[in-house]
Amino acid sequence: MRHFLTLKDYTKEEILEIVDLALAIKQEQKAKKPHPYLAGQTLAMIFEKSSTRTRVSFEAGMFQLGGHALFLSNRDIHLGRGEPVKDTARVISSMCDMVMIRTYEHSKLEEFSKYSAVPVINGLSDSYHPVQLIADYMTMVECGRHIDPIVAYIGDGNNMTHSWLMLAAKLGFQLRVATPKGYECDPVIVADALELAKYSGAKISFTNDPKIAVAGATVVTTDTWISMGQEEEKAQRITDFKGYIVDDALMALAGTYAIFLHCLPAYREVEVSESVLEGNQSVIFQEAQNRLHGQKGLMVWLDRHRK
Ligand code: CP
Numbered sequence: 569m570r571h572f573l574t575l576k577d578y579t580k581e582e583i584l585e586i587v588d589l590a591l592a593i594k595q596e597q598k599a600k601k602p603h604p605y606l607a608g609q610t611l612a613m614i615f616e617k618s619s620t621r622t623r624v625s626f627e628a629g630m631f632q633l634g635g636h637a638l639f640l641s642n643r644d645i646h647l648g649r650g651e652p653v654k655d656t657a658r659v660i661s662s663m664c665d666m667v668m669i670r671t672y673e674h675s676k677l678e679e680f681s682k683y684s685a686v687p688v689i690n691g692l693s694d695s696y697h698p699v700q701l702i703a704d705y706m707t708m709v710e711c712g713r714h715i716d717p718i719v720a721y722i723g724d725g726n727n728m729t730h731s732w733l734m735l736a737a738k739l740g741f742q743l744r745v746a747t748p749k750g751y752e753c754d755p756v757i758v759a760d761a762l763e764l765a766k767y768s769g770a771k772i773s774f775t776n777d778p779k780i781a782v783a784g785a786t787v788v789t790t791d792t793w794i795s796m797g798q799e800e801e802k803a804q805r806i807t808d809f810k811g812y813i814v815d816d817a818l819m820a821l822a823g824t825y826a827i828f829l830h831c832l833p834a835y836r837e838v839e840v841s842e843s844v845l846e847g848n849q850s851v852i853f854q855e856a857q858n859r860l861h862g863q864k865g866l867m868v869w870l871d872r873h874r875k
């Protein structure tokens with residue numbers, strides 16, 4: 569049985585298999601062909617943070633696959649009142665077929681998965697957001713930008729950046745990360761990614777200059793400067809990230825071939841300008857919809873890999 573906590577645990581072949589499966593199931597849905605691969609199964613979804621895309625895509629996706637999804641807010645289940653993770657994991661996994669968790673500490677996901685009898689999916693932690701990267705890579709494939717990509721990530725060294733590091737390290741592509749000083753990625757995750765890059769041939773570089781990162785890039789991406797849980801740092805972060813907005817001037821350095829990705833929610837005129845977000849290089853709503861298809865592919869893949 570496999571869990572899906574970080575792309576670090578997956579080979580290049582496995583990541584591509586999940587993406588291919590997701591693209592195939594997307595075609596089935598577009599052709600209105602029923603695809604009840606998870607008929608009768610139940611997905612438990614535990615949310616300790618807010619969500620629009622993750623909740624809707626997992627819930628709708630499970631329904632379309634013939635199963636059922638349970639929304640469990642931290643405020644409503646005993647986990648939020650101090651019931652141990654290991655007890656919650658054994659109880660929920662004795663009744664459901666898969667579990668998705670959105671939480672703060674990545675270690676909570678690891679602890680849950682240790683005690684879970686069924687596959688556990690990371691729906692975002694402070695360290696990683698791997699389901700988003702399945703959708704992002706699908707979008708790159710659909711746009712033909714998966715061939716020798718040069719991805720520029722501009723902004724905070726956060727869970728999204730860490731996930732891009734792992735994707736690049738596994739698939740072997742070029743990734744340039746531009747963060748302000750003091751907002752660099754977790755050095756342990758960077759070291760892991762650079763070690764993996766030795767085998768995959770990925771070219772991963774870091775800079776404090778967004779212009780260097782985007783020059784000639786084929787994919788430009790960013791994320792909020794204020795992640796969930798960092799609300800109190802908002803004013804300081806807005807000051808510290810000055811000059812990191814992805815606007816038309818920055819996109820022009822990438823050129824017209826580049827696509828723009830953003831996991832959303834986006835804050836207009838903060839990390840990205842309205843003109844880039846709504847412009848013709850932006851594929852953010854295709855990317856958002858691919859959350860649905862990507863996770864359907866992932867859930868079917870995990871189901872097929874049960875022992
Ligand atoms: N991108 C993403 O995970 O969005 P939500 O926070 O709305 O789920």
Ligand code: NVA
Nearest residue numbers: 726791795796831832
């Ligand atoms: N980095 C953001 C991603 C939101 C989908 C956060 O963690 O809030």
